[in-house]
Amino acid sequence: MRNNNIINKLKRYVLIVEDEIINQEILKEILSKDYEILTAGNGIEALHVIETSIAPISLILLDLNMPLMDGFTLLKELKKDEKNKNIPVIVLTSDKGSELEALNLGAADFITKPYDLKEIIIARVNKSIELSEKRIIVNAEERDGLTDVYNKHIFTEYVSRIDNYRPDAIMDMVVFNITRFHLYNELYGKEAGDNVLVYVANILKDLARENDGIVARIQGDYFALYINHQDDYDALLNNIYAILKDKYNVSNVTFRLGIYRAESTKDSVDLRLERAKKVCDEIRKSNNKFFNIYSEEDQKTQLFKERLNHDFNKAIINKEFKVFYQPKVNIVGDKYVLSSTEALVRWIHPELGFISPGMFIPLFEENGNIRILDRYVWREAANQIREWKEKFNVTLPVSVNVSRVDMFDADIVNTINNIVLESGISPSDIYLEITESAYNNETDQIIGIINGLREKGFRIEIDDFGSGYSSLNTLATLSFDVLKLDMKFVKDMFKNEKTLKMVGIVSDIAKYLNVIIVAEGVETVEQLNKLKEMKYDIVQGYYFSKPVNSVEFEQFFKKEF
Amino acid sequence: MLSIDKLKEFGADTSKGLGRCVNNEALYLRLVAMVPKNDSFAKLNQAINANNLEEAFSASHSLKGILSNLELTPLLEPVLEITERLRNKENCDYSIYLDEINKKRQELEKMCE
Secondary structure, eight states: OOSOHHHHHSOOEEEEEOSOHHHHHHHHHHHTTTSEEEEESSHHHHHHHHHHOSSOEEEEEEESOOSSSOHHHHHHHHHHOTTTTTSOEEEEESOHHHHHHHHHTTOOEEEESSOOOHHHHHHHHHHHHHHHHHHHHTTSOOBOTTTOSEEHHHHHHHHHHHHHHOTTOOEEEEEEEETTHHHHHHHHOHHHHHHHHHHHHHHHHHHHHHTTOEEEEEETTEEEEEEEOOSOHHHHHHHHHHHHHHHHOOOSOOEEEEEEEOSOOOSOHHHHHHHHHHHHHHGGGOSSOOEEEOOHHHHHHHHHHHHHHHHHHHHHHTTOEEEEEEEEEEOSSSSOEEEEEEEEEEEEETTTEEEOHHHHHHHHHHHSHHHHHHHHHHHHHHHHHHHHHHHHSOOOOEEEEEOGGGGGOTTHHHHHHHHHHHHTOOGGGEEEEEEGGGGSSOHHHHHHHHHHHHHHTOEEEEEEETSSOOOHHHHHHSOOSEEEEOHHHHHHTTTOHHHHHHHHHHHHHHHHHTOEEEEEOOOSHHHHHHHHHTTOOEEESTTTOOOBOHHHHTHHHHOOO | OOOHHHHHHHTOOHHHHHHHTTTOHHHHHHHHHHGGGOHHHHHHHHHHHTTOHHHHHHHHHHHHHHHHHHTOHHHHHHHHHHHHHHHTTOOSOTHHHHHHHHHHHHHHHHHHO
16 A cells, blocks of 8 residues: 555554463564554453454454363354454464464464564564455555545545544544636636646645545545644645645635534544535635534534425425515505505425524525525415405505516516416506615616516515615616615614614605605604604504414405504 | 573573563563463363363463463473373373473472562
8 A cells, every 4th residue: 555654554453362361461562562452361252352342453363272262263253243254363373283274264364373573473464454454445446546645435445444543533524625626727727727736635645644634536626634633724724825825836726625523423434524525515605714614503404404495396386385464554644554565475384384584585595496486476476466456346566575586587577477467467566676685786687677577567676775785876777666775774773873864864865766765674653753754655564563464464454554 | 580591591592582572571571470370280280180181282282382482491392292292192191291391380480489
């Protein structure tokens, strides 16, 4: 085995089964520098030691004449046991006649008494262990062709060995990825990219060696390290950047790291590697983080999210998503009157119960399912408008949310229009709330879509205004009908004088632009009165009602506020 | 007190015996000092007296292993003799060998005091 010093340096466990203490002691003296030594005085004791050893036994040195259970019987017992049958056994004997019988029973080798020179015994023990371990990996190509570090298969095999032979060591599983490496390849060419992989592999090899660990290239631009636990990954990363720059003159690559801290090794190697990679990949979404450490808590959240994603399609089919309605009340005149309502989606999961939209909406925004959910809500809302129209002979407009990802759908105008037409209502009955952050990118496309929707007769509301980064220029460029102040402002309006002033200024902007101004999150009469004083047109919030189901909502058709 | 010199005088091949103990003199002397108390001497005597040749072979065989490892030649030689005869279950007077073994064991025991 070449270059795998760390693996060769691991202290294997050797069991000496010998009833004579004197012989045990001599072998111990010879072998204890290179091996962890366990002893047993007969076959029965030996089976117990094998069973209870904290690390696997790499080799057994076996005397044949022993009380209770002799060496031959133990050898037969071992060969019968699936778990133990591959442990190599070297028989200790002073009788030529026993050697053949022992070899026939599956002994790997024999050592005669009186013992040979120390060097010969060590060499025989080494050889037998190496042969048995090599058998496990005999068919595997050990190394990655480009970088000469281990491949994934061998890496996991060696990590298991490190765990076995150093059970008390605290090790970290680290997945190491070159950020946006495909861009590097495109910019500088594949050859330059390959060079970077080799440089990185070289640095990681040194790092692994210094930290009693090993390194592998597990795929493309992903490396895996199994090293002694590190407290400071910032320092480690900076060190790598420094070497890359000073030694290889490379300064335009960055890394992200996913770390699984090995507080326990009870999770399998594959699972630890998978988790480290997963938390590494999660960094892609956040900009200022360079490493991510796996935690049990995160894992639970992650599993919960995966469950939600998994159950999504079924939930759509079974109509587990319920549309709730919150009244929007016009406060301009002396009487407060119901002006419209906002459709808000809730998920009543058959097993998990009520799931907060704060949990599932970001998730579905991330994986694109929000497009399906939005369409579901639009359709439900459109049908509801028609139902109320038939029942109360009143058209109550409903605001629905249009997510940012919907704005990248080239056919969005027709999609919404068709849903409305199919439901037998008019586009002017549906208000579209588009979150402020949707306007941050692709402005030309957004402007085109918004203009298209307005031409069809839809009313556009800018939602969560003040939470994003839209400039006054955006407000001037976009055509819209309603400005809806982010609820944070209302929540904090009496806590902070500046916030209160901002609430007033936004109202002034709306008046100046000649659009309707809406405040949401209104919970107290003081907030309501202040907003009225500041010339807000419409308010929404728990002060009037929490979001309720469509049946409960019907009370508002008959009620005054 | 047992020493390498005393063992040399006794006739042991101390350089070989020490070499087997990785030249750890303290270990070698400690192991040699364990020899006179080894159970197999008593077992060998009892088995020969009871004419149980199989038991006697097992005991002498054990002794052969440790004595050869420690190179205690004067004690090893009669043990080798008796072991081979016992292996072949020879019908002979084992007491000659036994006496020699016991004598040398006692000598060694004295050296250890």
